[in-house]
Amino acid sequence: xxxxxxxxxxxxxxxxxxxxxxxxxxxxxxxxxxxxxxxxxxxxxxxxxxxxxxxxxxxxxxxxxxxxxxxxxxxxxxxxxxxxxxxxxxxxxxxxxxxxxxxxxxxxxxxxxxxxxxxxxxxxxxxxxxxxxxxxxxxxxxxxxxxxxxxxxxxxxxxxxxxxxxxxxxxxxxxxxxxxxxxxxxxxxxxxxxxxxxxxxxxxxxxxxxxxxxxxxxxxxxxxxxxxxxxxxxxxxxxxxxxxxxxxxxxxxxxxxxxxxxxxxxxxxxxxxxxxxxxxxxxxxxxxxxxxxxxxxxxxxxxxxxxxxxxxxxxxxxxxxxxxxxxxxxxxxxxxxxxxxxxxxxxxxxxxxxxxxxxxxxxxxxxxxxxxxxxxxxxxxxxxxxxxxxxxxxxxxxxxxxxxxxxxxxxxxxxxxxxxxxxxxxxxxxxx
Amino acid sequence: xxxxxxxxxxxxxxxxxxxxxxxxxxxxxxxxxxxxxxxxxxxxxxxxxxxxxxxxxxxxxxxxxxxxxxxxxxxxxxxxxxxx
Numbered sequence: 001x002x003x004x005x006x007x008x009x010x011x012x013x014x015x016x017x018x019x020x021x022x023x024x025x026x027x028x029x030x031x032x033x034x035x036x037x038x039x040x041x042x043x044x045x046x047x048x049x050x051x052x053x054x055x056x057x058x059x060x061x062x063x064x065x066x067x068x069x070x071x072x073x074x075x076x077x078x079x080x081x082x083x084x085x086x087x088x089x090x091x092x093x094x095x096x097x098x099x100x101x102x103x104x105x106x107x108x109x110x111x112x113x114x115x116x117x118x119x120x121x122x123x124x125x126x127x128x129x130x131x132x133x134x135x136x137x138x139x140x141x142x143x144x145x146x147x148x149x150x151x152x153x154x155x156x157x158x159x160x161x162x163x164x165x166x167x168x169x170x171x172x173x174x175x176x177x178x179x180x181x182x183x184x185x186x187x188x189x190x191x192x193x194x195x196x197x198x199x200x201x202x203x204x205x206x207x208x209x210x211x212x213x214x215x216x217x218x219x220x221x222x223x224x225x226x227x228x229x230x231x232x233x234x235x236x237x238x239x240x241x242x243x244x245x246x247x248x249x250x251x252x253x254x255x256x257x258x259x260x261x262x263x264x265x266x267x268x269x270x271x272x273x274x275x276x277x278x279x280x281x282x283x284x285x286x287x288x289x290x291x292x293x294x295x296x297x298x299x300x301x302x303x304x305x306x307x308x309x310x311x312x313x314x315x316x317x318x319x320x321x322x323x324x325x326x327x328x329x330x331x332x333x334x335x336x337x338x339x340x341x342x343x344x345x346x347x348x349x350x351x352x353x354x355x356x357x358x359x360x361x362x363x364x365x366x367x368x369x370x371x372x373x374x375x376x377x378x379x380x381x382x383x384x385x386x387x388x389x390x391x392x393x394x395x396x397x398x399x400x401x402x403x404x405x406x407x408x409x410x411x412x413x414x415x416x417x418x419x420x421x422x423x424x425x426x427x428x429x430x431x432x
Numbered sequence: 433x434x435x436x437x438x439x440x441x442x443x444x445x446x447x448x449x450x451x452x453x454x455x456x457x458x459x460x461x462x463x464x465x466x467x468x469x470x471x472x473x474x475x476x477x478x479x480x481x482x483x484x485x486x487x488x489x490x491x492x493x494x495x496x497x498x499x500x501x502x503x504x505x506x507x508x509x510x511x512x513x514x515x516x
Contacts, residue, residue: 087455149487152479 014195015276017269018262019372020105022098024060033376039385041358043253045238050217055224056231058238060255060360067097084170093135095214096166098258103167103209110262115272119174123203126163127190128211128364129181137216175203183418187367188426192283194263204268210259210365230327243388244325244354245332252326255360259368276431278375282310283426290421295331300338303423311427316346317411322374324415325354326361336394351383353400367416378409378430442512449484453477464505491515
């Protein structure tokens, strides 16, 4: 550990100055926060019909989203921004429209509309890959019959990077922009790279947008066949199917969310006089060299230790850990062993929960969703419930049970792990 | 396409697609002497008007046939002639 300390005024300090979300448990931060505090789950039976039918028709899908109606609710927004969003994204796929809305929320909270910074000093990171699977799948049967009628817009829209073009034009972002991928760790990978862009001085602020995982029946079948998906023994009780760290966990439950963070240097936020919601103290990514979906205790522990080292914090200074906790029997078991290894004597004291128990597993965007959940809990002083945790797989672990508890959180950790041996962890601190 | 379809009806199909793709365009702005670019369409918008109109009319026309088109009248003519 180094002696270096980070204060909100230190130039290398990266703050979160804006957050936005469209999820199954809230279409904005206020509603999402309320659902977290109330332990409200978005997991239910998926009613839409698909061809072929889904092997697991349980998930936390975004319901009742209407792009134009949502834009209409932002009545205090500048007319030019509204018109630009409407013109560019009105006919865009669901994954683009939800990104635009979560980014608009974060952009407005960061006060870029009335306290702007140079467009060249803002970066844009799209966190998530293979974001157009269901869009392509839905066009495929028409295409096979009538290829001549395929929209020319498809050439733009099938690419994940289309999100960069759409969002940069709406917000006039002219700094560095790219897509980050890391399977279920994509969100954290995006946050870590956004933080680095700011720390290296390439930009002063950066939007990190975790994209909705809009899975087609083919991806859901694949996850089911590889054995990663739950929802079997609780097929008739969808609300009980997602059970991170519970003895009856049996795989992840699919969730949808678009989530956006505005990261900004302390210097820029102070100059603009915009409050930091939290500080990103550190973040680490490593690989445990596997072509499979197997998790690894050592790789996960290394990611947590590296994030702590960057943060100049000791493990016993972490009050709360937002676990990857996907409800996968092997994944949960490996993660809790890795946490026990990292936290040592402090293990029984660090508070643990799993946001996926309420939101489902949002895959691409999970890291961003769970960073937002961590910030909300830090700001409001609570740990959200693990609603289905009846028989924990580790009895020494300090899991929150089925009811939320009040607790001040000063420092938090957020884990995300992905297929292909991708391990990530970030450390957040409350902005006092 | 039904034999009964007139050039005016083809124009109306094109016009509806223009209004759908270009929300800033008012119905009375769409006249046959104008080009799609005059109405603010970019290259992707222009091709989308073509593909949507072909689909609405149930015709399949090689895109090369639209190469010499300079205004909405020309577009309507190609669609109409190929639909006969």
